[in-house]
Amino acid sequence: MRTGKVKAIVSNLVIVTADGAVAQNEICHILLGEIFLKAEVIKTAGDDAYVQVFESTRGLKVGDEVIFQGHLLEVSLGPGILTKKYDGLQNDLDKIESIFLSRGTYTDALDMNSEWDFIPLVKNGDMVVAASWLGEVKEKNIPHKIMAPFILDGEFSVKKIADAGRYKLTDTIATLEDKQGNETAITMVQKWPVIKTLKGYKEKIRPYKLLETGIRIIDMMNPMAEGGTGFIPGPFGSGKTVLQHAIARQAKVDVVVVVACGERANEIVEIFTEFPQLDDPQTGGKLIDRTVIIANTSNMPVASRQASVYTGMTIAEYYRAMGLKVLVLADSTSRWAQALREISNRMEELPGPDAYPMDLPAVVSGFYARAGQVKLVNGKDGSITFIGTVSPAGGNLKEPVTEATKKAAHSFYALSQRRADSKRYPAIDAIESYSKFLDYPELVSYMHQTIAQNWKTEVVKMKDRLFKGHEAMEQISILGDDNVPVDYHETFWKSELIDFVILQQDAFDSVDGFTSLERLKYMQQKISEICEASFHFSAYEEVGVYFRSIINAWKQINYSAFQSEEFKNFNRQLDEIVNERKQTNGNVTV
Amino acid sequence: MKENKQMETLPFKKIYTRVIQITKATCTLEATGVGCEEMALVDGKSAQVIKINGRQVTLQVFEGTEGIKTDAEVVFLGKAPSLKVSDEMGGRFFNAYGVPIDGKYTPHGKEVEIGGPSINPVRRKQPFDLIETGIAGIDLNNTLLAGQKIPFFADTDQPYNAVIALVALRSNADRIILGGIGLSNDDYLYFKNLFVNTDMPEKIVGFINTTEDPTVERLLIPDMALSAAEYFAIEKNEKALVLLTDMTLYCDALSIVANRMDQIPSKDSMPGSLYSDLAKIYEKSVQLHSGGSITIISVTTISEGDITHAIPDNTGYITEGQLFLRRDTEIGKVIIDPFRSLSRLKQLVIGKQTREDHPQVMNAAIRLYADAANAKTKLENGFDLSDYDKRTLKFAKEYAQQLLAIDINVDITKMLNTTWNLFRRNFKPEELGIKSKYIEQYWEKATEMEDEHSLMDENMNPANTSFKQRNKTEVKWQ
């Protein structure tokens, strides 16, 4: 056993004099009376190990004993992870009975006594490699694969596989044998260090399939692909969390990992409270059944905040290796970056811009690179889609975390303070935001097949109309309402129409909150029809009044279930209003 | 005050007398067996261990190191800052160390370390308990719940202390805990008189650091106030309301300490850990399953409305919304600005515990108020106004007068009715974008307003605060 003694303490940075070799990122336990504090080696110099402690160091003394653990920070992987609420170090919070998270309390991530109905997927004598599926158990609504250990190197033969039946998590369900005849016993649990990518796949492939979110401004205008990455920067209160929660509820995926990284506890309580009540339309179960929550709220120690995103990503990689579509949401990656900054400053490292560590961009891009669409060793697909929020200081997007993330992510959903202030939710700025997937021929052709043949053309036109509307507005405010041609007002109001009925969406309304692809197609056609038409107005004042009534009618449609009687009635009313002023002599393009 | 500042020192503690380094805020000496964050006395002045390097221990001296000699007597107290908690705290005022400043006895109680561990997220309950204040800028537009944390953002010339006092008195809190951070002596006395002269003075507990006390001591105030709140909420299942004013002064004290310790400052010369430091305080707000709760209403003074400054910015990222105080020149009164103000928890109750049309009515009114702001800009730029513009301006003025002004005191249903009246007076239903079923239900019923003055709470005029308003709020104290 390698040990050491505490030599110096500044906040959660502790210097330990070690009596033997220590590994970078090795975990150690610092004894403090009855309890021990978990810590991670982040730098070594001579016999001194600099460790960051995952807990408050209050009361720690020079000379206190340290025991090195011989492994990195790792997570336990096995059936039973779904629905769990973990902290950043994968402690199961439900197993902590007390109201307070007192220091030195660590709990098992998995339910070690749980039993599972196992079905073998291999036969004795089969050859397997790391991540090969050996068997499966049913975890909630997903077939949870029991896989060959990810650390295996090379080919192994299955010496013995358990028969179908009920087994404890820790029972041996298979024995593997390497070429030299060494045997490895396999249980349903394995461990993996969080800072290393858990590969478990053969190759990465380009994303090609839409990840449906039900949020119009995303699905229709800035689509996210399965296996893609995106980020949502925005000042406080602009709607990042509401948007992420809507995505967590609605996204068509198999598993959702929600990482609350340095944010509010009440927001995570909302998920605890609501997800068990909400139905998952895909499986018929409850939403919580497909969800894992990593709750490292802002008042928890910063070092475990930093660990939390890696813990979440590693769990996602584990489920991806089962051939599942996994979505990871992290709120907020800025808090993670700030945790890096706090510790880097304490170490007195040379600071980069805004005192963030110099290697921040590399750390961010390395993390985003762990997402992706993959081909597994057995040829099946799996994906991790990652969407992080960014909380730029002062709402200014020219800051290190936003800039580093912009280089790493495929899509960018910029939330605008102005839109949020005027309650135009979701406050995604349609002109600033982008999705690189709009230029992926794979995705475009997928959309052409699933939505409409002219989908891309319409998206481009819609963006154009918004842009022109914006320009018209600027002219109107410079020159005055009646000093511009009435056309300008029409152009402006058409962009307002798009804004009010398509971009804006009430996340808290059960009908408006989710828009299916079918409904999206209807909306895209309808909006195009109205925007292509030209209307008759004799004075500028008529334009606003008229479009307000169109918007009002359309909003009623948005609140009605698709193709319901109500929907059809309001739709008829809308058509009547549109026909009132529509010019019949041909279509004038705007 | 100095002599009773710290708890009695134990006789058998070792005394050190060789200080090897003294800076503005810290002194360093050689000592063994000292714990991180342990309290100490340096020549009787309170200090705390902030760094240990081998035998060298660095202490932060709260009131500064002026006059400390190299042979100063240093005694370590063997514990982190702590507070004795019990019901005896009720009705009492303490300094930053939890020592009474009201000349009465020191309460007995269980000694707890302040700044303790965080609450297990799974032991929290989702906030549900609406706090009615009678102020439409809050109840209608930014509904507050027990367990919420929310600051008032206000320029220094706004009557923010009067407003939070009013909110506290009108709330149904079982206990009001005032954390006065760099409070002017006048404001301290204002709060004290206001609360102590109610019929239940034991409801209030104060932890006060005034402008006359050492700046760095302020850093202890929020943790003291919240430790007391935790006692009442967790042990006694009470609804505790914590008022922290002014958190900007707390942050300033943080930056002074960081600066003296040669830390690398981040934005606006604030320490890089500002977010975590503030989060540790604000996240103490909680709704517990047992019924106890901690609500935090704070004040963050801002400079000329600049919320991009690191202090309001980090605060906004932590709290569950913010309430902006602003003087509306049109009506000459202080209002809660509907644009930048936000309560993040309102959607948990509005339209559910309040009338179903609440969310839509609220949003429509704010949208129209925004349209009025645009019309105003047009007017200022010398352009003609359309008929719609004129109607929005008229609406905005009435809306500010009859709803937003801070001196209004009515219930939420009345607020909704008033809004419908204003809609009907100025607009056509299709200009509202409200669900048609609500139009059908409420439009026809909207009648002309009754006498506007009946809405005012004559006893509350925050711009000219008197202590009389307690008579008006007495009902709420039962």
Ligand SMILES: Nc1ncnc2c1ncn2[C@@H]1O[C@H](COP(=O)(O)OP(=O)(O)OP(=O)(O)O)[C@@H](O)[C@H]1O
């Ligand atoms: N789509 C939406 N529909 C209706 N209201 C919304 C929507 N998005 C945001 N809001 C309102 O804005 C508030 C703030 O949103 P949210 O908590 O998501 O902000 P945020 O960007 O995550 O802020 P922070 O950075 O401080 O965490 C919500 O509580 C809600 O009142």
Ligand SMILES: [Mg+2]
């Ligand atoms: Mg958020």
